[in-house]
Amino acid sequence: MxxxxxxxxxxxxxxxxxxxxxxxxxxxxxxxxxxxxxxxxxxxxxxxxxxxxxxxxxxxxxxxxxxxxxxxxxxxxxxxxxxxxxxxxxxxxxxxxxxxxxxxxxxxxxxxxxxxxxxxxxxxxxxxxxxxxxxxxxxxxxxxxxxxxxxxxxxxxxxxxxxxxxxxxxxxxxxxxxxxxxxxxxxxxxxxxxxxxxxxxxxxxxxxxxxxxxxxxxxxxxxxxxxxxGGSDPFVVLEDADLELAVKNGITSRFMNAGQSCIAAKRFIVCEKIADEFCDLFAKAVGKLKTGKPDAPETDIAPLAREDILTEVEQQVNDAVAKGAKIICGGSRAEMDGNYYLPTILDCVSEDMQVWSKEVFGPVATIIRVKDADEALQIANDSDLGLGGSVWTKDTEKGRAFAMKLECGSAFVNCMVRSDPRLPFGGIKExxxxxxxxxxxxxxxxxxxxxxxx
Missing domain, CATH: 3.40.605.10 (Aldehyde Dehydrogenase; Chain A, domain 1)
Structure with a gap:
């Protein structure tokens, strides 16, 4: 070949x-x-x-x-x-x-x-x-x-x-x-x-x-x-999180490289008490992202690398919507030549959807609402994958305790998962x-x- x-x-x-x-x-x-x-x-x-x-x-x-x-x-x-x-x-x-x-x-x-x-x-x-x-x-x-x-x-x-x-x-x-x-x-x-x-x-x-x-x-x-x-990293937003900080990092973590990253934030697990406010801030930030040619200085979302990747992302989103997920923004291909998919937020994601259990390798953020930190941890660990994960809270000690319970190779508190030559990098499970x-x-x-x- x-x-x-x-x-x-x-x-x-x-x-x-x-x-x-x-x-x-x-x-x-x-x-x-x-x-x-x-x-x-x-x-x-x-x-x-x-x-x-x-x-x-x-x-x-x-x-x-x-x-x-x-x-x-x-x-x-x-x-x-x-x-x-x-x-x-x-x-x-x-x-x-x-x-x-x-x-x-x-x-x-x-x-x-x-x-x-x-x-x-x-x-x-x-x-x-x-x-x-x-x-x-x-x-x-x-x-x-x-x-x-x-x-x-x-x-x-x-x-x-x-x-x-x-x-x-x-x-x-x-x-x-x-x-x-x-x-x-x-x-x-x-x-x-x-x-x-x-x-x-x-x-x-x-x-x-x-x-x-x-x-x-x-x-x-x-x-x-x-x-x-692969990875399906949880991005856990607790009730006392600094929402502006979480949104800023969530945008970078999910949409960098058009979402084509193993350690991208893929599952946004948000406590119900602050979920509406988080989603509103997140949607406004996503709405400012510009889709365009990768060599244009104003571009934030470039094309996906191959047509088959674009097709798979589209199919995963369609499956979620058919099963009850709500599109907050995006949800379709961009109307331009190339392998472009609009930056997307899916709310009300449930476990019967492909996006719950499968890695989404594109610019799609899934919102999973939970009642408290205990349920957030249970859902964060309810995955066959275990590459990275992050938790967002103003209480650093609480965040560290939560991070220690995450089943993954790298856990970050109030910062996005990233690779660094000074730190070991890898995963567990699949x-x-x-x-x-x-x-x-x-x-x-x-x-x-x-x-x-x-």
């Missing part, structure tokens, strides 16, 4: 990139193994230089890379620039702190002398999605490389130019060392690549279905897998397992070895 560039706003011609042949794949895997044989013995300072050079290149050419992101998956230009800048920040973070994360730990097991050492694994396969086509690669790849591993990347088929640009960034940092190699391969070839003896671990960011398939293949090969899958970022992210890609001397 070829990789196809298809502009979501329908303003550019398609560009087709051919899938690599088996012989070309073999060359890339051999190169990756040879790169690992050099990187594993490269001192930390030289590995850090690779990331620092990558960061410098990202910062120097951020507008160009942002333009590629915008053209391929439709992200608003200012958001795309922010994504590229965040990648540079991540590279610099690992360049500065990676040595400490990889430093051996001495353990007192007297009369023996013992330590815990962190050694690279080998070639790491990254299977990455389109919605943050730079960030989700860099947060894994930079951790793998600073640990002494080499990387092969199977990127989403609708962002081929992003994949090529990322390969260029890493390999221009050290021209004679292919730290990251791009694989234009179809999903049908992934099983054989994971099973290849040169691949030592796999990291996937994607759907639950993809996660199950990759985990099963990695399990058969007895190889570690890091899975960051949102995956393992952690990216911070020290935990580096240690996903190492052999934690016990060394004991008598």
């Amino acid at each position: 070829p990789y196809i560039f298809k502009d979501p706003s329908f303003t550019s011609e398609e560009i087709i990139f051919d899938e690599i042949t088996d012989s070309e794949l073999e060359i890339k895997l051999k190169n990756a193994e040879q790169t690992y044989s050099q990187l594993r013995y490269t001192n930390y300072e030289n590995r850090a230089k690779i990331l620092l050079r990558a960061a410098k290149q990202l910062e120097k050419e951020k507008e160009r890379y942002a333009r590629i992101i915008t053209e391929e998956m439709g992200k608003i230009t200012r958001e795309a620039i922010g994504e590229v800048e965040k990648c540079a920040l991540c590279c610099r973070y690992y360049a500065e702190h990676g040595k400490g994360f990889l430093k051996g730990d001495k353990v007192d097991v007297s009369p023996l002398s013992a330590s815990i050492e962190y050694q690279p694994l080998g070639v790491i396969l990254l299977i990455m999605p389109w919605n943050f086509p730079f960030w989700q690669v860099f947060r894994c790849a930079s951790a793998a490389i600073i640990s002494g591993n080499s990387v092969v990347l199977k990127h989403a088929s609708n962002v081929p130019q992003c994949a090529l640009a990322i390969e260029e960034i890493f390999n221009s940092a050290v021209p004679d060392l292919n730290c990251l190699q791009n694989l234009f391969v179809s999903s049908s070839r992934i099983d054989n690549i994971i099973a290849d003896k040169r691949i030592k671990a796999v990291a996937l960011t994607g759907s639950e279905a993809a996660g199950r398939a990759v985990a099963a293949t990695a399990g058969r090969a007895i190889k570690p897998a890091l899975l960051e899958l 949102s995956g397992f393992g952690r990216e970022l911070a020290a935990n992210g580096v240690r996903q890609f190492v052999n934690i070895k016990t060394v004991c001397c008598g």
Whole structure:
């Protein structure tokens, strides 16, 4: 299956990139193994230089890379620039702190002398999605490389130019060392690549279905897998919340990237006492959002990345309305060329609707009214997914206690869920397992070895 560039706003011609042949794949895997044989013995300072050079290149050419992101998956230009800048920040973070994360730990097991050492694994396969086509690669790849591993990347088929640009960034940092190699391969070839003896671990960011398939293949090969899958994050607004603060953050959390984010606020669980006031403020804020071309400075809502995503969002909203949900605003495609859906608020959402239990990957906020904090917690945890969640209250201690009871990988009080290089990131339940970022992210890609001397 070829990789196809298809502009979501329908303003550019398609560009087709051919899938690599088996012989070309073999060359890339051999190169990756040879790169690992050099990187594993490269001192930390030289590995850090690779990331620092990558960061410098990202910062120097951020507008160009942002333009590629915008053209391929439709992200608003200012958001795309922010994504590229965040990648540079991540590279610099690992360049500065990676040595400490990889430093051996001495353990007192007297009369023996013992330590815990962190050694690279080998070639790491990254299977990455389109919605943050730079960030989700860099947060894994930079951790793998600073640990002494080499990387092969199977990127989403609708962002081929992003994949090529990322390969260029890493390999221009050290021209004679292919730290990251791009694989234009179809999903049908992934099983054989994971099973290849040169691949030592796999990291996937994607759907639950993809996660199950990759985990099963990695399990058969007895190889570690890091899975960051979907999310249906609760955004819990308690009776004593600062509503203006909650609305401001709710707008960003739900509608950034046209709602195409695993950690977007998707289920707005609001205490009945303040629900009408919250909905009124929220609707007024959503009404100010402008839908338009992603490169227009005034645009807030850009097109969805693919037509099938648009169709699914439309179907989920129609299902909810047919079962009694009320449209406060939006609720339809925008009347313009491209994969546009209007920013939407659905009120009176109930558990028989798809939007209650399924992730909505688009600009649709669902309102679930509850009588109190106890019911809010019960509904927040009534999900097969457990990526992130937030709670809004003027009582920080109460908020922290609530956050501790949320069944998710990241819980935030009075701020929106976000990823940060300094904090571990990942989920539980069907949102995956393992952690990216911070020290935990580096240690996903190492052999934690016990060394004991008598």
